[in-house]
Amino acid sequence: MPQDDDFARLAAALGVPGLLYRSFGNAPVRPGEAASPAPPALGWAMGPGRAGRPEAGAGWRPRPVAAPEAWPLLAPLFAPAAAGEAPAGTLARLRAAPGAAERRPAATPFLPDPLFAPRPARGAGLR
Amino acid sequence: MPLLCIASPKGGVGKTTLAANLADALRRQGRRLLAIDLDPQNALRLHFGVPLEERAGFLAGLPRGIAWRDAIRRTPSGVALLPFGTIAAAEALAVTAALEASPALLTGPVREMLADPALLVVADLPPGPSRALELLAPLASLVLVVLLADAQGVALVPEIESGRFLGLGGLAGPAPSRLRLVLNQVDQEARLSRTVAAAMARHLGPRLLGALAREEVVAEALAEQRLLLDSAPASQAAQDLRDLAQDVAAALPRVAEPVAAGWAR
Numbered sequence A: 001m002p003q004d005d006d007f008a009r010l011a012a013a014l015g016v017p018g019l020l021y022r023s024f025g026n027a028p029v030r031p032g033e034a035a036s037p038a039p040p041a042l043g044w045a046m047g048p049g050r051a052g053r054p055e056a057g058a059g060w061r062p063r064p065v066a067a068p069e070a071w072p073l074l075a076p077l078f079a080p081a082a083a084g085e086a087p088a089g090t091l092a093r094l095r096a097a098p099g100a101a102e103r104r105p106a107a108t109p110f111l112p113d114p115l116f117a118p119r120p121a122r123g124a125g126l127r
Numbered sequence B: 001m002p003l004l005c006i007a008s009p010k011g012g013v014g015k016t017t018l019a020a021n022l023a024d025a026l027r028r029q030g031r032r033l034l035a036i037d038l039d040p041q042n043a044l045r046l047h048f049g050v051p052l053e054e055r056a057g058f059l060a061g062l063p064r065g066i067a068w069r070d071a072i073r074r075t076p077s078g079v080a081l082l083p084f085g086t087i088a089a090a091e092a093l094a095v096t097a098a099l100e101a102s103p104a105l106l107t108g109p110v111r112e113m114l115a116d117p118a119l120l121v122v123a124d125l126p127p128g129p130s131r132a133l134e135l136l137a138p139l140a141s142l143v144l145v146v147l148l149a150d151a152q153g154v155a156l157v158p159e160i161e162s163g164r165f166l167g168l169g170g171l172a173g174p175a176p177s178r179l180r181l182v183l184n185q186v187d188q189e190a191r192l193s194r195t196v197a198a199a200m201a202r203h204l205g206p207r208l209l210g211a212l213a214r215e216e217v218v219a220e221a222l223a224e225q226r227l228l229l230d231s232a233p234a235s236q237a238a239q240d241l242r243d244l245a246q247d248v249a250a251a252l253p254r255v256a257e258p259v260a261a262g263w264a265r
């Protein structure tokens, strides 16, 4: 039964091999493999065959210990952490290569228009 | 002339926050800005300091044939604002019905706005697909899709890339350069946010136009009804916003000199 496996893992994780599973006679929380209406895996979202629909049970694990292959954008989450980051804007930090992004000169000259001229704020709101 | 739409398949990702503060940041570059609220939540005005009790707006008045020029508000930031208007549910449905019956009620005024070559129009859209987005996306120079750096954000990427969800033609569609993404609420201290954001940045490449840090000051700015560049100009999010404004400006068609007779007199 799947819940027995879960229990064995829990016992191992806690380092208490003697921990015993006590059944209260209730129905398993997780249904048996055969009847499993497995939760829709999100794997279809990013994988190569992503145009397809989620397949019931395909690749579903309650707690993945490795990135689901079909969801590669989440893969780095399961990889060992890398050290060292350059302080910069958030996007620049996200892009591993800081490569000088080309920027256009900013301001376009304009004729002032009363509607667009900034007014000194008076309190929080408009009057 | 350019129209910039801020949209997302998902609610609460920071579209309105971004629309208001990006309009302000672009305004600070010396542009003429008009921010238009297309979401019946009518929240865009709050960022610009419009008091809660002021309920007038443009889209709310559409069924009554309101003139858009009459609905314009000046704001202390210098950004001109068309609030949606505060309305009850029945009235919101009436607006939807009016747009359904005559799309020109919205596209007509927006075309008039865009006829001013010196004007940059920033539109804040409701979450998910909407009639307003369907009508305005074809007129837009740029549609910015806002996502969070989380599992749900990841799951939405292929929907956006394919154009299935927002009906925008997708990143592989006829004008993929008009559709760009922005990651909001990136938290460098949170492993999920940091790693997912970096993975999305790699995956999207130049299609990711910006990323904003998650910071309390962003939410606090709204609580104070102030714009982020006023309330916390030294924050990481403010820096990210300025970077984004530069990249947005670079991605937009060049704004021409303003015409002599402005539309907003």
Ligand SMILES: Nc1ncnc2c1ncn2[C@@H]1O[C@H](COP(=O)(O)OP(=O)(O)OP(=O)(O)O)[C@@H](O)[C@H]1O
Residues within 6 Å of the ligand: B008, B010, B011, B012, B013, B014, B015, B016, B017, B018, B039, B041, B043, B125, B126, B127, B184, B185, B186, B212, B213, B214, B215, B216, B217, B218, B219, B220, B222, B237
């Ligand atoms: N970078 C950020 N850091 C911290 N808080 C943020 C950030 N961006 C947005 N928020 C907060 O998140 C909340 C939702 O933002 P906002 O209303 O802009 O989202 P939205 O996408 O417009 O929502 P809706 O779909 O309802 O229109 C607000 O309280 C806002 O202050």
Ligand SMILES: [Mg+2]
Residues within 6 Å of the ligand: B015, B016, B017, B039, B041, B043, B124, B125, B126
């Ligand atoms: Mg909003």
